[in-house]
Amino acid sequence: MKSSPKSQRSISSLLCVAFGHDYIITRKVTNHINEYRCSHCGREVAENDTGHLEILTQKLKNTNSALATFFQKKNRKVSA
Numbered sequence: 001m002k003s004s005p006k007s008q009r010s011i012s013s014l015l016c017v018a019f020g021h022d023y024i025i026t027r028k029v030t031n032h033i034n035e036y037r038c039s040h041c042g043r044e045v046a047e048n049d050t051g052h053l054e055i056l057t058q059k060l061k062n063t064n065s066a067l068a069t070f071f072q073k074k075n076r077k078v079s080a
C-alpha cells in the first residue's frame with residue numbers, strides 16, 4: 001500500500017461523507033440564497049430558488065452575480 005498526497009485529500013472527503021460538509025458562506029446573494037464552500041474538501045454549492053443546495057457551477061455563479069446585482073438595486077429602491 002503506497003500513500004500519496006491524494007489519499008490525504010480523500011480522507012477529508014471521507015470526513016465529509018461521514019459527517020457532512022462543513023460549509024462556510026462565501027457570498028450572500030439574496031436574503032435566502034447564499035454561496036458556500038466546504039472548509040474540508042473545497043466543494044462549492046449554492047442554494048437554488050427552491051432552497052435546495054446544488055453544485056456551484058460557473059453558470060450558477062454567473063446567475064447569482066446577476067441576481068445579487070438585481071437584489072441590491074431592488075433593495076436600495078425599497079429602503080429609499
Ligand SMILES: [Zn+2]
Pocket residue numbers: 013016020021022038039040041042043
Ligand atoms: Zn466537504
